[in-house]
Amino acid sequence: MSPTHDHIVKSYDSELKRLDGEIQRMGQIAVAQLDAAIDVLQRRDSQAAMRVVANDDAIDALEHEVSHDVLRLLALRQPMARDLREVYAALRISADIERIGDYAANVAKRSMVLNQSAPVSAARGLPALAKLANGLVAEALEAYRLRDADKAMAVRSRDVELDAEYTGLFRELLTYMAEDPRQITACTHLLFAAKNIERIGDHATNIAENTWFLVHGEPPADERQKADLTSQ
């Protein structure tokens, strides 16, 4: 290997590492954002909720950085095969994390609307749902960081647990609404918040599938089981 080639390779590796760092940072912020959204929802703190919503800008800014870095890398380095899949996966995964951040910010927004009416006991189901979702996101990010396709597939198969938990909460909220129509508006916002959290699990699955593709060069063969068949 010529010194020049060695230099190019090293520099390319350091650029990939930089991308990796940006994406892991995005992921950590997204996970923290969902935790914060649930926290402000439980404490009914609209001021803090506004800060969570504003914080989403940090994730968006990082996604722009990743896109920019990917375009520059593609233009200057013209990667092939696995190297090309690396930047392709970075692009896809950063888009998924950006969506996770949006959903977390949406939960914080809904909490502000919820604070305009009396507290509803039905809100107590959300933290468990968010914990499950965040667990999936953290594991998917770890599988991606390690480029561990099998670990990624384990995440994918666990999304059904989140779907089942969501379906239970969905039914519970409908029952609350029927029992006390004054709670309809609040429970509707909780329903949307729960749906947002369930969708976060789908994006964790996407991260896992992109990790598999990155490692193997083809999408995972078997479609994952969907427990959420009734489109709740």
Next chain:
Amino acid sequence: MSPTHDHIVKSYDSELKRLDGEIQRMGQIAVAQLDAAIDVLQRRDSQAAMRVVANDDAIDALEHEVSHDVLRLLALRQPMARDLREVYAALRISADIERIGDYAANVAKRSMVLNQSAPVSAARGLPALAKLANGLVAEALEAYRLRDADKAMAVRSRDVELDAEYTGLFRELLTYMAEDPRQITACTHLLFAAKNIERIGDHATNIAENTWFLVHGEPPADERQKADLTSQ
């Protein structure tokens, strides 16, 4: 220009055209899918709804084709500047259309659940909402096809109309639920269907923004107005 270079350029152009064709085809299917979903919802035809859900596979298959073509193009052609933005936009826009298709399929899924209970009059607000959303998608796709950044920005500014229509329908559905708690379950599914359609407008906006980026090499400067501030 050497004959060889000319040949490469021509072949590159034909590959871009192929990408364009795939994306426009995806877009046409997605628009048709939302129309079909609203149609089966109105006719309460669960069998036809299942076909709409199954048809979503055609969009997913086209998205895979686009991703595959983009990766091949990047590896073999190593495009730069505007050419690179062309393939980058193709990737982003195809992902948006794939999401639009998912939302349309979701509306069809919800219609199947709605058919398990008596018809609710509140469903009549959905066709107008879907028509607005599909108008935005068709215009965004046309702006992209023409690489017309100004036309794209017009689409973006019209998303507020859809948001306002959605907010009206949201409030109407809450009123129905409060007036007749037996309609709570059906109205909840209509709420989610309406939200799906509202989200389709957001993806039309994304297509418009990616068209702007493709033409100008930078994202549009001003953040668009959001009428949907109350996170309904």
